[in-house]
Amino acid sequence: MVECETGHPLVTVIVITYNSAKFVRETLNSIRSQTYAALELVITDDCSSDATVDICRKWIADNNSRFSRTELITVGKNTGISANCNRGLDAAGGEWVKIIAGDDILEDACVAENIRFVLSDPDIQCVSCQITVFSDDLRKCDQVVLRDDLFELPQKKQLRYLLTKGNFIVGASVFFNAQLVREMGGCNERYPMLDDYPLILKIYQAGKRFYLLKKPLVRYRVHGCNVSLNPNSLFSVSLWKFYDEVIPGLLLEQGMFLHYWHAKVTAFKRRFPENGNVFRKLVRAGLSMLSPVSYVMALEQLFDET
Template identity: 35%
Template structure:
């Protein structure tokens, strides 16, 4: 059976109080040089004007797409549940999720379809351009690329699963999914604020390898507040607790691993009120990070 050379790509725009940016996102979908796109907007109980803005935009641009849908709910359900609703509503061979504040490069879907022909891939990581606050050239932070020290995407699914216990090597805004994978895996709705990391863990544990190509797909917006937060919160208690809960759920060996004891130390220091920018916290973070890198390198390059 010949593979479809013009597959339907389902673009799922994930929104929640996205009125400030969502028009940019939708216009970038409209501007795609690839024609066969199904557009789904999945909103998670926005209380601003997001839903009405999307409804008006769809009415004005409906002819651009073979299929469009606007999904709404009365109450906020969390990011994973919102993603699951969007995916369930999709009918394309491929699914591309995008947040309602990011934008596509205009050749994103066309380049993806050309690349994916005749390849057995269910999850494909592409490259991203990072921007601070807006997509003006002077606000470009750089290009996200995978680590050259740890060639995560060259590894088997099982090896990827092992390494995901130590860190996250996949950047969700640049990922395409074959819709068929969602017959076996869905986003874990137990963790309301994080949809991607549990999915990578579950996918690789289930035998689905994550592939990579350096095609640029998305302009990813990093808001000023989050930039500052990421640079200072070395031992963010809430993030640590969520990631630890994920690892405890999906890794039987986690309780005897280095990351488990490292996080116990971080949580202890956080409870004791150590300033996240203090010299001691920075030193501990730096040392434990380097130890983690050594373990990861060993597992990726030496162990079988």
């Protein structure tokens, strides 16, 4: 166990930045305000073209004494979110890691509550907390309540949900054991804008799971530059590439043959965009009829609406 002079486990907070000049001071100030003392700060920048690096460098100079260690990592070319996270993980000296984007905010007790939670049970190595979504106006906040029932499922059923329904674990909410993440190989840089989902699936494939901490400890900022909110962004390219290349094989490993067929049909459908001509729409409709899972999903949606 890596401990500070306080006797508490050292936590590395990794701030990933890219053109974050507008918001990064708020992010860093929220880390400085943590009630937990044993903190290391690593800021890793992905070749920002604005003043992000200068702001971070000055902030570190003014607040260095708050942390056991600080480091600012810069690169000469843009590499994507996954590689940026990995540089932070490689530099982390703490036993536990909290990754936060350079536009989000940690509540004051975020690290302390996570440490209290993981120390309550030695089986807990990965945590997901509740989050609050907010716009640039801090007064406009909405708490996102993660579904308790999903986290209460057995580990294998959680994995099956991740494979068939998508990622129910919000990346901004995650707090995890640094050694475990290194054993998983960190983020998959083949999918440069998709840092969390491939890593979470690796953790579940290894027989581990996430535990829900039922407290809102992170504020996730929604603004026009969020890559995950733009359907035509590089994030979507990484996401669908991951779905097409990885998910079908994992479904086969789990013996989920109908879902495997559905994944292959869905991948083929993406060759015919929804905004295409009538012929493309007819092809998409015909392909949907080839997958039994499509009928099940349609029925589920019908019951959800009634």
